[in-house]
Amino acid sequence: MEEKELPYVLTDSIGGTHGVYLEHTEFLKKYFNLVAMKEFLENQKCFGEKIKAIYIWWQKPAVNQELLQSLPNLKVIANFGVGVDHLDLKLISSFGVKVTNTPFAVSNATADLGIALMLASSRRLVEGRQIAVSPDTEQFAADWLGEDVTGATLGIIGMGRIGYKVAKRAKAFDMKIRYHNRNRRKEEEEQAVGACYCEKMEDLLQQSDFVMLVVNLTPQTHKLIGKRELELMKPTATLINICRGPVIDQDALVEALQNKVIKAAALDVTYPEPLPRDHPLLKLKNIIITPHIGTATKHARRLMMKSMIENIFSALNGLPIPNEVFP
Amino acid sequence: MYQPHSVMGDQELPGVLILGVGGVEGVLENHVGLLKKNFHLITMKEFLENKKELSEKIKSIFIFERRPTIDRGLLESLPNLKVIANSGVGVDHLDLKLISTFGVKVTSTPQAVSDSTADTGMALMLASARRLVEGCQIAVSPDTERFAVDWLGVEVTGATLGIIGMGRIGYKVAKRAKAFDMKILYHNRKRRKEEEEQAVGAIYCKKMEDLLQQSDFVMLVVNLTPQTHRLIGKRELELMKPTATLINISRGAVVDQDALVEALQNKVIRAAALDVTYPEPLPRNHSLLKLKNIIITPHIGTATVQATCMMTEEAITNMLAVLNGLPIPSEVCPK
Numbered sequence: 132m133e134e135k136e137l138p139y140v141l142t143d144s145i146g147g148t149h150g151v152y153l154e155h156t157e158f159l160k161k162y163f164n165l166v167a168m169k170e171f172l173e174n175q176k177c178f179g180e181k182i183k184a185i186y187i188w189w190q191k192p193a194v195n196q197e198l199l200q201s202l203p204n205l206k207v208i209a210n211f212g213v214g215v216d217h218l219d220l221k222l223i224s225s226f227g228v229k230v231t232n233t234p235f236a237v238s239n240a241t242a243d244l245g246i247a248l249m250l251a252s253s254r255r256l257v258e259g260r261q262i263a264v265s266p267d268t269e270q271f272a273a274d275w276l277g278e279d280v281t282g283a284t285l286g287i288i289g290m291g292r293i294g295y296k297v298a299k300r301a302k303a304f305d306m307k308i309r310y311h312n313r314n315r316r317k318e319e320e321e322q323a324v325g326a327c328y329c330e331k332m333e334d335l336l337q338q339s340d341f342v343m344l345v346v347n348l349t350p351q352t353h354k355l356i357g358k359r360e361l362e363l364m365k366p367t368a369t370l371i372n373i374c375r376g377p378v379i380d381q382d383a384l385v386e387a388l389q390n391k392v393i394k395a396a397a398l399d400v401t402y403p404e405p406l407p408r409d410h411p412l413l414k415l416k417n418i419i420i421t422p423h424i425g426t427a428t429k430h431a432r433r434l435m436m437k438s439m440i441e442n443i444f445s446a447l448n449g450l451p452i453p454n455e456v457f458p
Numbered sequence: 459m460y461q462p463h464s465v466m467g468d469q470e471l472p473g474v475l476i477l478g479v480g481g482v483e484g485v486l487e488n489h490v491g492l493l494k495k496n497f498h499l500i501t502m503k504e505f506l507e508n509k510k511e512l513s514e515k516i517k518s519i520f521i522f523e524r525r526p527t528i529d530r531g532l533l534e535s536l537p538n539l540k541v542i543a544n545s546g547v548g549v550d551h552l553d554l555k556l557i558s559t560f561g562v563k564v565t566s567t568p569q570a571v572s573d574s575t576a577d578t579g580m581a582l583m584l585a586s587a588r589r590l591v592e593g594c595q596i597a598v599s600p601d602t603e604r605f606a607v608d609w610l611g612v613e614v615t616g617a618t619l620g621i622i623g624m625g626r627i628g629y630k631v632a633k634r635a636k637a638f639d640m641k642i643l644y645h646n647r648k649r650r651k652e653e654e655e656q657a658v659g660a661i662y663c664k665k666m667e668d669l670l671q672q673s674d675f676v677m678l679v680v681n682l683t684p685q686t687h688r689l690i691g692k693r694e695l696e697l698m699k700p701t702a703t704l705i706n707i708s709r710g711a712v713v714d715q716d717a718l719v720e721a722l723q724n725k726v727i728r729a730a731a732l733d734v735t736y737p738e739p740l741p742r743n744h745s746l747l748k749l750k751n752i753i754i755t756p757h758i759g760t761a762t763v764q765a766t767c768m769m770t771e772e773a774i775t776n777m778l779a780v781l782n783g784l785p786i787p788s789e790v791c792p793k
Contacts, residue, residue, distance in 0.1 A: 148607060149608075150607075240615070243613070243615055251585055254577065256582075256585055263739065263756045271738060272482045276761050277758065277761055404605060405597065408600050420597040422602075422609070428612055429610050
């Protein structure tokens with residue numbers, strides 16, 4: 132045993148399809164004594180006072196009043212990813228506990244996925260692949276066409292780190308870029324990616340061939356895109372969501388897609404995840420759904436892990452915290 | 459396919475021969491108007507039924523989706539043929555030497571195809587890296603209860619892209635990849651100018667082997683010629699990283715398909731994404747169709763409303779230039 136013990140950090144589980152990655156634990160163990168929830172629950176007396184941090188991996192463990200009360204020395208909750216909509220920030224703050232997230236680690240991978248979905252949808256990649264492998268295919272039809280991404284208009288709703296990286300990538304496809312954000316970006320930033328500010332979201336919706344949602348989920352952005360917004364969009368437009376499912380009114384989206392109010396949608400996020408297996412969104416032809424894979428790369432997850440270590444370490448050692456999230 | 463009616467007035471316009479209109483392989487219906495503005499449109503069926511009258515009127519052939527097939531018999535039956543305008547940039551289906559002996563010029567449509575094809579290359583690279591097709595299947599599968607957190611793809615941002623063939627299309631791929639902060643290597647018959655390289659951050663690899671060994675993604679964007687036939691075979695695949703992905707948006711025959719099957723089966727490379735194969739489509743029992751680590755698309759590099767329209771327009775411009783004795787924008791000469 133070392134003279135000074137490494138801090139105890141609670142996590143939900145280790146290994147398997149949902150736990151902290153085994154290949155990460157080697158690295159984590161240099162900094163922390165990781166305690167899985169199961170261990171903790173079996174021995175609360177021993178661990179309760181030792182645990183100084185919670186390491187949330189894919190929204191687990193759920194942080195509620197009971198858990199917070201059982202961890203009197205908890206200093207910080209390190210969240211995986213940038214979205215904190217699953218955390219009650221006010222409640223946590225009332226216990227004097229800090230919350231951190233990993234905005235830098237996720238931005239490239241998520242922006243890449245936004246572009247991947249836009250291209251896949253526009254060029255009908257999933258359908259095309261099915262034709263290429265189908266037992267019934269005898270000839271490739273010359274009149275089977277998609278639409279160009281190059282030169283089209285992309286409207287980005289939410290121009291934070293991720294939205295800005297989407298814009299940077301889209302510019303290389305000679306896309307016209309419109310954006311809507313709570314705050315307007317600096318002129319040099321706009322010019323660097325050729326983005327035009329739309330103070331009114333309605334203007335962006337009416338002008339865009341592709342609308343991409345890249346906002347945080349907050350009470351203000353909940354059901355941001357509903358029936359009215361979908362009707363403002365062009366009938367030839369595609370809606371892409373890489374932020375959070377509840378930013379869209381899903382029932383309104385089903386109707387809009389069924390009635391061709393918009394051309395298509397591509398969603399990496401829904402509510403819930405996964406959707407119930409009989410959900411109408413799963414039956415539509417003009418939609419692509421991916422299983423929330425915005426940050427699903429080895430590299431991004433490794434960066435997230437390191438960022439979380441840094442966040443916890445700083446919080447426990449009274450250093451400036453890189454990515455604190457305030458209520 | 460249907461046979462469009464000829465209008466009296468367009469008898470004075472030069473005749474253009476096409477395979478037919480509509481259906482699976484005919485000229486797109488809404489392009490017929492573009493052609494009829496400048497030409498007397500003659501379908502193969504009309505021509506075969508009335509060779510005597512029509513053979514002398516045909517001054518040009520508009521090839522769409524590699525049809526009609528150009529052989530000696532056809533060339534001999536068209537004494538006034540001046541130009542064969544190909545829709546698309548690949549002319550590997552045309553015997554350029556043979557056509558040239560008849561004094562007929564061949565043109566292609568390099569401008570019209572480049573953006574759409576470059577976009578397809580990027581789409582395939584992203585879809586393969588992020589396992590998009592698999593992901594879609596999981597998202598909709600009746601068996602899916604939860605999304606696994608350890609289900610991962612590979613990162614495109616910051617990875618190394620090796621472009622083999624840095625013509626118009628390859629260069630546009632580089633421009634796009636640069637915005638993803640990719641490290642870009644390229645191999646080409648000729649080195650590009652320094653300013654061009656710098657504009658996209660591309661580093662020249664004189665030896666293709668160096669590119670193969672360093673790249674996370676290898677994209678094939680060459681013309682199909684005797685020199686590029688089976689350019690990528692067993693040796694080249696073994697030079698690639700075992701974590702690398704091969705993307706082909708050029709022609710199927712640039713890759714030794716049997717070698718590719720083996721390489722994918724034995725995880726010599728991580729994955730492949732092919733918009734082109736030989737033949738197209740592949741036989742339904744082909745090994746490539748059974749592999750898990752491959753995406754195949756049905757040659758959709760230029761399959762957009764915009765690109766196909768631009769191809770027809772570019773072909774028309776080329777045909778008119780030849781027939782009017784003007785400089786020809788995109789002539790293709792035999793080597």
